[in-house]
Amino acid sequence: MNKLVIIRHGESVWNKENVFTGWIDAPLSEEGISQARKAGQILKEKGFTFDLGFTSVLQRAYNTLDLVLKEMNISIPVEKSWRLNERHYGDLQGLNKNETKEKFGEEQVALWRRSYDVQPPAKEEEKEFAYKEVKEGDVPLTESLKDTEERLIPYWKETIVPQILDNKKVIIAAHGNSIRALIKNLEGLSGEEITKIEIPVGIPLVYELDNNLKILNKYYLN
Numbered sequence: 001m002n003k004l005v006i007i008r009h010g011e012s013v014w015n016k017e018n019v020f021t022g023w024i025d026a027p028l029s030e031e032g033i034s035q036a037r038k039a040g041q042i043l044k045e046k047g048f049t050f051d052l053g054f055t056s057v058l059q060r061a062y063n064t065l066d067l068v069l070k071e072m073n074i075s076i077p078v079e080k081s082w083r084l085n086e087r088h089y090g091d092l093q094g095l096n097k098n099e100t101k102e103k104f105g106e107e108q109v110a111l112w113r114r115s116y117d118v119q120p121p122a123k124e125e126e127k128e129f130a131y132k133e134v135k136e137g138d139v140p141l142t143e144s145l146k147d148t149e150e151r152l153i154p155y156w157k158e159t160i161v162p163q164i165l166d167n168k169k170v171i172i173a174a175h176g177n178s179i180r181a182l183i184k185n186l187e188g189l190s191g192e193e194i195t196k197i198e199i200p201v202g203i204p205l206v207y208e209l210d211n212n213l214k215i216l217n218k219y220y221l222n
Helices: 030-045 059-072 097-104 106-114 145-165 176-187
Strands: 002-008 052-055 078-080 170-174 205-209 215-220
Touching: 002 059, 002 145, 002 176, 030 059, 052 059, 052 145, 059 078, 059 170, 097 106, 145 170, 145 176, 170 176
Parallel strands: 002 170, 052 078, 052 170
Antiparallel strands: 002 205, 205 215
């Protein structure tokens, strides 16, 4: 049996302010730091250990993983990849969610946020910060959840899955929508089904898998 642990980063300062974040590199809030530390404590208490970690290039994710590992008193190789980044919210990034609803209507904003294949309005160009890990042509100007899945799943299959099947104990720290993309693939969900899945912040999700990645058990640690 293989165990895979996935954790959504703790609360960021922009989560706290109810702002669309996407690829903006918002740091963890004090609450987010506390959530990450608590997750590490729980994993340690439950006897978990890891050989490898994977995370995005956004600090709220990789700092969450770092805090988790420090609480567990373990040091492991960690690979960062932009393919685990949050969905790019296009021109909505930096906007307050409530103000966006007032401007565009609640129904339209819900469609942008929760549909599987509808993209938010695109940015004219992406220049929020230098994406050193991303080739220029790969930086999106907007993404749907489907787009997020399409750039993430090849990385999952080619880089992470072989480690799991080699009996490595793997932890992934990522974001709400990149985790949805992983769950959709792992559980064989439809586009409509995955949009209804909520991913809590800072709570480890454990999958117990056989050697064909069939799910034997699934549970949250809290």
